[in-house]
Amino acid sequence: MRRDVFQAIAxxxxxxxxxxxxxxxxxxxxxxxxxxxxxxxxSQHIKILMECGLINIKKQGRERYCEPRLKQLSEVAQWVExxxxxxEEKFDALxxxxxxxxxxxxx
Numbered sequence: 001m002r003r004d005v006f007q008a009i010a011x012x013x014x015x016x017x018x019x020x021x022x023x024x025x026x027x028x029x030x031x032x033x034x035x036x037x038x039x040x041x042x043s044q045h046i047k048i049l050m051e052c053g054l055i056n057i058k059k060q061g062r063e064r065y066c067e068p069r070l071k072q073l074s075e076v077a078q079w080v081e082x083x084x085x086x087x088e089e090k091f092d093a094l095x096x097x098x099x100x101x102x103x104x105x106x107x
Contacts, residue, residue: 003048003051003052004052004075005052005053005054005072005073005075005076006075006076006079007048007052008048008049008052008054009073009076011045011048013035013037013041013042013045014045014048014049016034016035017031017042017045017046017049017055017066018049018054018055018068018070020034021055021066021067021068022068022070025058025065025066025067025068026065026066027063027064027065027066028042028043028046028063028064028066031046031066046066049066052072053069053072054068054069054070054072054073055067055068055069056068056069
């Protein structure tokens with residue numbers, strides 16, 4: 001199954017994992033300690049994040065550390081930006097209309 005960054009961030013647990021490791025790389029147990037779900041469930045989330053290219057796992061001795069690869073989120077930022085511009089234009093037009101109506105009422 002092909003996974004993409006949108007699928008990765010669709011789940012709140014995965015977003016929380018990204019937020020945790022964005023600050024500093026963490027081992028799998030440290031990540032799992034932050035959640036009230038099973039370690040296998042966290043491992044599945046980690047696997048999806050890896051498949052989507054948002055994290056990289058490095059082995060250090062017996063530990064496996066998750067490191068962020070947040071450049072992949074630029075795809076989401078580009079997608080969101082299109083809609084931000086669209087809504088900004090709509091709100092500007094609404095502001096103009098409300099100002100026009102207010103001026104008409106004052107006359």
